[in-house]
Amino acid sequence: MNNILGRITLLLLVLTLQSFASPLADFKLTVNKKNPFEKEAVEISFVAHQKDKIDVMFFFLTPKKSKDYKIVLLQKEAEELAYHEKKTRFRYLLFPLKSGKITVGFDFIIKVASDQAVAQVYEGSRDNVKWIETDNTEVKVQPLELNVKKLQRDVALVGDFKLSSKIDKTSVKAYESVNIKYYLQGIGFDEFSIEPIEKIADVDIFKDVIKHYNKATKDGYKIQREFSYALVGTKSFTIASKEIHCYSPKNNLYYSLKTKEYKITVKELPKSELLDTTDYPKKEDYTEEIKTFLIYLIIFLAGFITAKIKIPLMRKNKEEFLDIQNAKNAKELLYILMHSYTAYNLESYYNELENMVYHKNQTKGFSTIKKEILTTIKKRK
Numbered sequence: 001m002n003n004i005l006g007r008i009t010l011l012l013l014v015l016t017l018q019s020f021a022s023p024l025a026d027f028k029l030t031v032n033k034k035n036p037f038e039k040e041a042v043e044i045s046f047v048a049h050q051k052d053k054i055d056v057m058f059f060f061l062t063p064k065k066s067k068d069y070k071i072v073l074l075q076k077e078a079e080e081l082a083y084h085e086k087k088t089r090f091r092y093l094l095f096p097l098k099s100g101k102i103t104v105g106f107d108f109i110i111k112v113a114s115d116q117a118v119a120q121v122y123e124g125s126r127d128n129v130k131w132i133e134t135d136n137t138e139v140k141v142q143p144l145e146l147n148v149k150k151l152q153r154d155v156a157l158v159g160d161f162k163l164s165s166k167i168d169k170t171s172v173k174a175y176e177s178v179n180i181k182y183y184l185q186g187i188g189f190d191e192f193s194i195e196p197i198e199k200i201a202d203v204d205i206f207k208d209v210i211k212h213y214n215k216a217t218k219d220g221y222k223i224q225r226e227f228s229y230a231l232v233g234t235k236s237f238t239i240a241s242k243e244i245h246c247y248s249p250k251n252n253l254y255y256s257l258k259t260k261e262y263k264i265t266v267k268e269l270p271k272s273e274l275l276d277t278t279d280y281p282k283k284e285d286y287t288e289e290i291k292t293f294l295i296y297l298i299i300f301l302a303g304f305i306t307a308k309i310k311i312p313l314m315r316k317n318k319e320e321f322l323d324i325q326n327a328k329n330a331k332e333l334l335y336i337l338m339h340s341y342t343a344y345n346l347e348s349y350y351n352e353l354e355n356m357v358y359h360k361n362q363t364k365g366f367s368t369i370k371k372e373i374l375t376t377i378k379k380r381k
Contacts, residue, residue, distance in 0.1 A: 022139045024052045024110050025059070029141060032218075037149045038099055039158040039189040040249035041220035043074075044092040044144065046106070053084040056113045058134070061090045064105035070095045070191070071104070072216050073348045093216050095189050099150035105143040111136050153254055157246040159188010159220050163257040165196070171265040174234045178264050182227040190214055190221035194244055196229075196259050203233040215354075216347045219250075236266045321374055330356040330366055337373070344380050349373050 027048040036042050048059040059078075063071045074091040081087055096102055111134040118132055151158075167180040182196040197205060206229065213224035231239070241261040247254050323340065327333035334353040337346050352369055 022051075022110065022137070024057065024112065024137060024139075025050050027108065027139070027141070029106070029144065031144055031146070034145075035147050035149060036096055037158070037247070037249050038097065038151050039095050041159075041188070041218070042094040042096065042146070043218040044071075044094055044104070046090040046092075046108075046141075048088050048108075048110075050084065050086045052112075053082075056084065056115060056118050057086055058111040058113070059086070059088040060109045060111065062107045062109075063092060064107065066102075066104070068096065068098055068102040069104060070097060072345065074216055074218060075351060076348065091218070093218060093220070095220075096146060096148040099148045102146050102148055103143045104146065106141045108139045108141045109136055110139055151247055153245065153247070155245045155247045155254070156194050157186075157188060157192055157244065157257075158249065159186055159223075159246070160248050160250055161186030161188065161223075161246060161257060163196070163244065163259065165260055167262055170262060171267070173267050174269045175232060177230040177232045180229050180231070180239070180262070182229075182259065184223065184225045184227070187217070187222050188220045190223055194227075196227055196242060196244075197231075197239060198242065200231070200233075200237050200239070202235060203231050203237050206230045206232075211342075214342075215350060231264070233264070233266055234268065236264060238263050321377065324370065324374060324377075327370065330369075333366075333370065333373075341377065344377050346373060346376065349376075 025048050027046065030045045032043040032045075033040075046061055048061075050057045071092050071094040074093050076088065076090050078086060078088045094104065111132075113132050113134045117134070120132075162185050163182060165180060165182045167178065169178060172178055180197075184194075197207075199205070208228045210226040210228070211224075212226060213222060215222045231237075239262040242259045244257040244259075245254070246257060323336050324333065327336055330353045334350065334357060337349065337353075349369060349372070352364065356366070356369075
């Protein structure tokens with residue numbers, strides 16, 4: 001009786017596995033960890049190997065969207081092993097956003113075309129390019145199941161980070177600004193909100209954040225951010241030390257980043273410099289210190305206003321994307337994408353452009369990459 005039940009169980013298992021197979025290609029979906037913590041980097045790999053060698057084959061894999069995780073494409077590599085034998089590998093970076101069991105699904109499509117259909121693409125002029133006619137097959141892929149562990153403490157950052165600071169001076173005159181910068185570097189989850197400086201009574205604080213670097217890797221996002229502050233007060237004050245709580249999945253360690261405390265001495269201006277002592281005001285109504293304050297105020301307001309009006313201006317010219325079209329080389333285009341088009345999720349093109357710039361690994365022409373980027377942005381508008 002036990003032998004019969006064992007054979008039935010084995011038969012059902014084989015049938016289940018076969019239901020996810022395809023006569024066109026063999027494929028395998030793997031993950032480097034199945035029990036990650038919340039917001040811990042997970043690498044997913046999918047390899048498809050052409051089995052039917054009659055025609056040309058193209059593989060397309062798309063992860064299903066979910067509020068339970070964030071997932072981005074790290075790399076797609078296609079290799080021609082032999083005539084009509086293609087092997088394609090997809091690598092993704094995933095961050096689970098909640099604890100418990102989550103399911104990660106994929107849509108896998110195999111497109112098949114004859115040699116004649118592929119050859120027809122290159123017929124005619126550049127203005128008369130034809131799309132490849134293909135037979136498309138949607139193949140069922142068994143989804144991944146992850147058991148996500150809950151973090152035991154509330155943390156602001158998940159990953160391995162360092163924080164440093166630099167201040168220009170600690171003694172100023174009233175209305176003169178104190179300028180301080182904080183530099184955050186590390187690798188981990190890139191969606192966070194931290195404030196190295198909290199509100200200070202009777203002190204005006206102006207802030208700007210610059211993302212110098214935000215690149216997806218299999219271990220998480222490589223991050224470099226700069227937090228710039230200008231503080232203006234009329235009396236001495238203290239920039240308090242602050243603790244930012246973090247968790248390192250790599251070391252399974254809770255740790256803190258602690259900012260320095262700065263005591264700022266503010267020298268009050270004599271009343272003679274602030275008030276007129278005659279019946280008629282002088283031609284210049286403000287002291288040099290107040291002018292300095294106004295200059296910094298204008299600079300920060302300009303940044304704020306620019307952020308507000310940037311979207312309408314971009315929309316006006318968005319049809320043409322002149323900045324992308326006018327890019328002369330891969331380095332210039334990479335800079336434009338990372339500073340003006342981060343909302344379009346173009347990380348896969350960052351890798352291609354970086355390989356072209358820094359590693360001279362050129363699998364596509366610069367013009368081809370530029371056209372693909374323009375097409376992608378127009379689709380995601």
